[in-house]
Structures are given as structure tokens and as C-alpha cells.
Amino acid sequence: MDLNALRKAASGISATLDAMATKKVSDIDAPKDAFGHEELAAAIADFCDRWNIGVSHLASDGAQVTDRLNHCVKSYETAEQHIQISVQGILQSSSGADPGAS
Incomplete structure (x- = not known):
């Protein structure tokens, strides 16, 4: 697993x-009179709201x-880390260091 790729x-x-x-x-979005047409202004306001x-949902999902x-x-x-500790434990048995490990 490429952990750096996940971090990036x-x-x-x-x-x-x-x-x-x-x-x-x-x-x-601008005041309605800036568009010069009532229906256009309403459509733009509706578009911006939606x-x-x-974007809010996208930001939430992204987070x-x-x-x-x-x-x-x-x-x-x-x-x-757990695997490394386990392997070290296996290699260092109660009879001493594993002669094949060196």
C-alpha cells in the first residue's frame, strides 16, 4: 500500500x-435590476441557490x-507496527537471537 499516495x-x-x-x-449573484429582466434575474438567483x-454537499462529502x-x-x-513487533518477537525467541537473522 502506498501510504504517501493516500496522504497526497x-x-x-x-x-x-x-x-x-x-x-x-x-x-x-447580483441585484435583480442588474439583469434588466425579471425572469432572467430569478433564473440566475435560483441557479446560484441550487x-x-x-457545492455544500460536495464539500461535506469531500471532507x-x-x-x-x-x-x-x-x-x-x-x-x-504490529507486524514489525510480531516478527521481531519471532526472530528473538526465548532461546536467544535467531542465528539465521544475521
Whole structure:
């Protein structure tokens, strides 16, 4: 398992979520009179509202993916540590050091 790849994926998702947080779709929304047409203004407002909901869900899902990737990395690291300890225990039996290990 390439733990660095998992770490990079989690970091990349976090960076994307941070970038998304600085630019909101509502920033392109404008007062209705700026569009010069009532129905166009309403359509744009509706689009922005729906888009913000979608982005909010995407950000929530992305944060969960990041958390799960980080949890996987920690789980793999813990498992590797336990395996190393077990192997060391096998190699260093009660009769002394394993002569084949050197």
C-alpha cells in the first residue's frame, strides 16, 4: 500500500475544499435590476441557490473522504507496527537471537 499516495489524495482534497471556500457562487449573484429582466434575474438567483447547495454537499462529502483516507493511513501504519513487533518477537525467541537473522 502506498501510504504517501493516500496522504497526497487527502491533502489534495483538503486543498480543493479550501479553495472552494474562498469562492462562492453567490458572489456572481447580483441585484435583480442588474439583469434588466425579471425572469432572467430569478433564473440566475435560483441557479446560484441550487449550485451553493450542491457545492455544500460536495464539500461535506469531500471532507468525509479526507477523514476516511487519513484514518486508512493511520490504520495501515498501526498494522505495520504490529507486524514489525510480531516478527521481531519471532526472530528473538526465548532461546536467544535467531542465528539465521544475521
